[in-house]
Amino acid sequence: MVETPASSNTNGNSVMSPPNSINFLQTLPKKELFQLGFIGIATLNSLFLNTIIGLFPYIPIPVIKFFVSSLYCGGENFKEVIECGERLQKRGISNMMLSLTIENSEGTKSLTGASVDHIVQETISSVHNILLPNIINQLESKPVNDIAPGYIALKPSALVDNPHEVLYNFSNPAFKAQRDQLIDNCSKITKVVFELNQALLEKYPGRKAPFLVSTIDAEKYDLQENGVYELQRILFQKFNPVSSRLISCIGTWQLYLRDSGDHLLHELKLAQVNGYRLGLKLVRGAYIHSEKDRNQIIFGEKTDTDENYDRVITQVVNDLIINGVRLLLWSLGRRLS
Numbered sequence: 473m474v475e476t477p478a479s480s481n482t483n484g485n486s487v488m489s490p491p492n493s494i495n496f497l498q499t500l501p502k503k504e505l506f507q508l509g510f511i512g513i514a515t516l517n518s519l520f521l522n523t524i525i526g527l528f529p530y531i532p533i534p535v536i537k538f539f540v541s542s543l544y545c546g547g548e549n550f551k552e553v554i555e556c557g558e559r560l561q562k563r564g565i566s567n568m569m570l571s572l573t574i575e576n577s578e579g580t581k582s583l584t585g586a587s588v589d590h591i592v593q594e595t596i597s598s599v600h601n602i603l604l605p606n607i608i609n610q611l612e613s614k615p616v617n618d619i620a621p622g623y624i625a626l627k628p629s630a631l632v633d634n635p636h637e638v639l640y641n642f643s644n645p646a647f648k649a650q651r652d653q654l655i656d657n658c659s660k661i662t663k664v665v666f667e668l669n670q671a672l673l674e675k676y677p678g679r680k681a682p683f684l685v686s687t688i689d690a691e692k693y694d695l696q697e698n699g700v701y702e703l704q705r706i707l708f709q710k711f712n713p714v715s716s717r718l719i720s721c722i723g724t725w726q727l728y729l730r731d732s733g734d735h736l737l738h739e740l741k742l743a744q745v746n747g748y749r750l751g752l753k754l755v756r757g758a759y760i761h762s763e764k765d766r767n768q769i770i771f772g773e774k775t776d777t778d779e780n781y782d783r784v785i786t787q788v789v790n791d792l793i794i795n796g797v798r799l800l801l802w803s804l805g806r807r808l809s
């Protein structure tokens with residue numbers, strides 16, 4: 473087997489030069505190469521891509537599964553996802569983020585109370601049956617601070633009925649009952665993470681970063697402004713008190729938003745005043761195609777987003793040194809500049 477730079481260094485936290493792509497491809501099984509080749513052809517140009525997207529509804533599920541499933545899905549049951557985690561560890565990737573990808577910010581899918589409860593139960597069960605064994609196995613075999621935390625992503629719009637209405641009217645007293653349902657559902661999952669962090673810390677007291685983290689995903693701008701930021705603050709207050717050594721909850725900030733820098737400064741002040749720690753997942757941004765007032769709210773140029781990202785990261789790292797903010801940098805795609 474050819475070693476890639478990533479696999480020769482098992483410390484997932486260190487800065488590495490990009491792996492040699494030829495060496496990397498040589499380590500992949502034939503089936504995966506075939507799948508990647510297929511995706512490469514399917515995305516060759518917009519004509520190909522649009523044709524294939526158009527055909528999608530007519531392609532039988534087993535065919536789709538054969539071509540792409542294993543590239544995008546960790547597995548269909550706990551055992552398969554844990555095995556996928558082990559394969560990734562061999563490539564030098566120690567962290568894992570689980571996401572039950574159900575979202576409903578348009579409020580168009582009817583998630584009934586029962587299905588929201590099901591999402592909550594399944595998410596908690598994934599924490600116990602995947603994320604926890606995935607990190608414990610590594611804690612037993614590597615230095616405790618060499619392993620990245622395990623993340624569980626919570627999509628606010630999948631954790632309450634009529635999410636658009638509830639998030640949009642989050643501060644309206646008439647929506648208090650639904651607001652509380654959303655907070656309770658997020659809290660139920662994050663509490664499990666919080667308690668596991670405390671228990672693991674007793675067993676591995678030398679650990680500096682959290683073992684597990686509940687990650688509030690971003691929604692579109694209006695829902696973010698009206699509801700999600702406030703939801704995050706409520707969860708930080710409950711699960712990231714300064715009295716606790718590890719944080720258990722992080723929120724997401726999309727740095728392609730023009731006001732994101734000011735926003736974060738404001739959040740930092742609130743955290744200091746109210747005695748909790750901010751957990752930040754900083755992303756460049758994700759809803760560019762569906763954000764309706766994007767000309768006003770999103771930076772006009774990619775370079776502006778990059779500058780904002782660099783500025784915020786610098787500021788956060790300074791604060792990290794001064795105030796102990798916890799940081800996760802999340803980047804989709806490599807930087808182009």
Ligand SMILES: *[C@@H]1O[C@H](CO)[C@@H](O)[C@H](O)[C@H]1NC(C)=O
Binds near residue numbers: 632660
């Ligand atoms: C979670 O949300 C659902 C749907 O809004 C609701 O029926 C349920 O009561 C909530 N759970 C809690 C613990 O509030």
Ligand SMILES: *[C@@H]1O[C@H](CO)[C@@H](O)[C@H](O)[C@H]1NC(C)=O
Binds near residue numbers: 636640641644646
């Ligand atoms: C709640 O939010 C919706 C948007 O989903 C909006 O149309 C509606 O007017 C709001 N309701 C109230 C009572 O403010």
